[in-house]
Amino acid sequence: MVAYKSKMVERIRLPSRERRERALEEAGYNVFNLAAEDVFVDLLTDSGTGAMSDAQWAALIRGDESYAGSRSFDELESAVREVMGFSRVVPTHQGRGAENVLYGTLVSEGDVVLNNMHFDTTRAHVANQGGDPVDCPVEAAHDLAADEPFKGNFSIERAREVVDDVGAENVPLVISTITNNSAAGQPVSVENTRRVRAFADEIDATFVIDACRFAENAAFVREREAAFADGAEIVEIAREQLGYADALVMSGKKDGLVNAGGFVATEDDALFERCKQRAILYEGFPTYGGMAGRDVAAMAVGLREAVEEAYVTDRLEQVRGFAAMLEDAGVPIYTPPGGHAVYLDASAALPHLSSDEFPGQALVCALYREGGVRGVELGSFAFPDTDRPELVRLAIPRRTYHKEHLEHVVETAAVVLENRETISGLEVATEPTVPELRHFTAALEPIPL
Ligand SMILES: *Cc1c(COP(=O)(O)O)cnc(C)c1O
Numbered sequence: 001m002v003a004y005k006s007k008m009v010e011r012i013r014l015p016s017r018e019r020r021e022r023a024l025e026e027a028g029y030n031v032f033n034l035a036a037e038d039v040f041v042d043l044l045t046d047s048g049t050g051a052m053s054d055a056q057w058a059a060l061i062r063g064d065e066s067y068a069g070s071r072s073f074d075e076l077e078s079a080v081r082e083v084m085g086f087s088r089v090v091p092t093h094q095g096r097g098a099e100n101v102l103y104g105t106l107v108s109e110g111d112v113v114l115n116n117m118h119f120d121t122t123r124a125h126v127a128n129q130g131g132d133p134v135d136c137p138v139e140a141a142h143d144l145a146a147d148e149p150f151k152g153n154f155s156i157e158r159a160r161e162v163v164d165d166v167g168a169e170n171v172p173l174v175i176s177t178i179t180n181n182s183a184a185g186q187p188v189s190v191e192n193t194r195r196v197r198a199f200a201d202e203i204d205a206t207f208v209i210d211a212c213r214f215a216e217n218a219a220f221v222r223e224r225e226a227a228f229a230d231g232a233e234i235v236e237i238a239r240e241q242l243g244y245a246d247a248l249v250m251s252g253k254k255d256g257l258v259n260a261g262g263f264v265a266t267e268d269d270a271l272f273e274r275c276k277q278r279a280i281l282y283e284g285f286p287t288y289g290g291m292a293g294r295d296v297a298a299m300a301v302g303l304r305e306a307v308e309e310a311y312v313t314d315r316l317e318q319v320r321g322f323a324a325m326l327e328d329a330g331v332p333i334y335t336p337p338g339g340h341a342v343y344l345d346a347s348a349a350l351p352h353l354s355s356d357e358f359p360g361q362a363l364v365c366a367l368y369r370e371g372g373v374r375g376v377e378l379g380s381f382a383f384p385d386t387d388r389p390e391l392v393r394l395a396i397p398r399r400t401y402h403k404e405h406l407e408h409v410v411e412t413a414a415v416v417l418e419n420r421e422t423i424s425g426l427e428v429a430t431e432p433t434v435p436e437l438r439h440f441t442a443a444l445e446p447i448p449l
Pocket residue numbers: 047094095096097119121122177181210212250251252253254261262
């Protein structure tokens with residue numbers, strides 16, 4: 001059931017078809033280069049694009065901008081302790097700041113790092129430390145239709161193979177990303193998390209949870225994991241699951257319900273001290289960490305709201321309803337849908353394009369051209385040299401769009417599919433220097449049909 005009404009509005013416009021064509025060309029067929037004003041419904045990301053509540057706006061005004069000892073930091077500390085169960089918190093400007101602080105502390109040259117699936121900034125940070133990021137997804141993660149409850153799980157079987165190969169002494173860090181962003185936002189079970197903890201102990205590794213979407217994950221756990229079917233509270237599930245980790249990496253831009261911010265949290269005093277030192281170098285003094293005090297205050301409120309019953313139910317229902325509308329319109333999607341986005345199956349949508357013609361990116365461009373809708377490619381363009389499925393992510397900003405917006409997206413996708421044979425493939429024209437991040441800045445051009 002819908003849990004919000006609007007108190008403030010923002011004007012949006014659908015530019016003319018001519019303008020959209022030109023904008024796409026000027027952007028080098030890379031929608032990261034579009035001006036947001038030229039976008040009608042923006043499903044590029046759920047990161048930092050949500051709407052804050054009136055309570056968060058109130059907290060913002062009361063934010064304490066003191067350099068050291070800010071009251072807003074105390075509020076964040078209490079929220080992280082009560083909602084997530086961790087009492088030592090190092091704030092950072094956003095999630096990747098937290099990754100730099102934590103992985104910069106834990107990863108050295110030559111280390112192998114295991115993760116159910118590395119999110120792109122995680123992969124880049126591990127690589128930047130000289131580490132080797134290795135994904136350990138379960139087989140169902142890449143099966144677009146497998147009807148399994150926890151396709152985001154960490155494969156301990158796969159992790160064991162890697163450890164047997166490289167030696168446990170070279171694997172100091174094991175990460176579980178909940179929900180699994182790179183596997184279509186699929187959830188990770190608490191049982192799987194418990195087993196990853198035991199596995200990390202066995203190989204004497206630190207266990208980190210990337211907790212960006214911990215609240216969405218907890219809601220899935222309650223729906224799908226038998227041990228929690230008796231209706232435990234979201235916050236209890238979250239605390240139990242997160243409690244298996246030695247440390248958390250958090251982007252406040254996801255389940256922190258803010259537009260900027262992040263943190264590292266741990267119970268380990270020694271690790272906390274090391275993270276604080278690195279945070280001072282890269283982020284800021286440990287009671288503000290690259291955020292304004294007001295943003296710290298808003299994130300403290302946001303973390304509590306993220307585990308409210310009405311919020312998570314509304315959130316999951318919206319994403320699920322969107323997926324159902326797309327399926328009804330005959331648009332091929334990854335099922336079941338995850339927590340923060342619906343993923344379109346670009347290979348099925350545009351079967352006439354081979355993967356070196358970037359069918360996902362072609363679909364992204366077609367959605368923009370047809371309806372001013374912005375999604376993002378997560379296939380062979382974003383992840384060169386991997387055999388991931390050709391997916392297009394339509395991420396849903398939190399508490400932002402209404403059913404009418406999503407209906408427009410569904411209608412747009414249906415028209416695109418009707419005219420699929422007119423859509424040409426793309427090739428890369430100019431590439432940036434960091435290959436892991438090429439989809440953010442590369443320019444493309446259409447391959448004539
Ligand atoms: C967004 C995200 C990050 C990085 O957070 P930013 O706030 O964007 O820097 C790390 N891990 C996962 C799983 C994410 O979704």
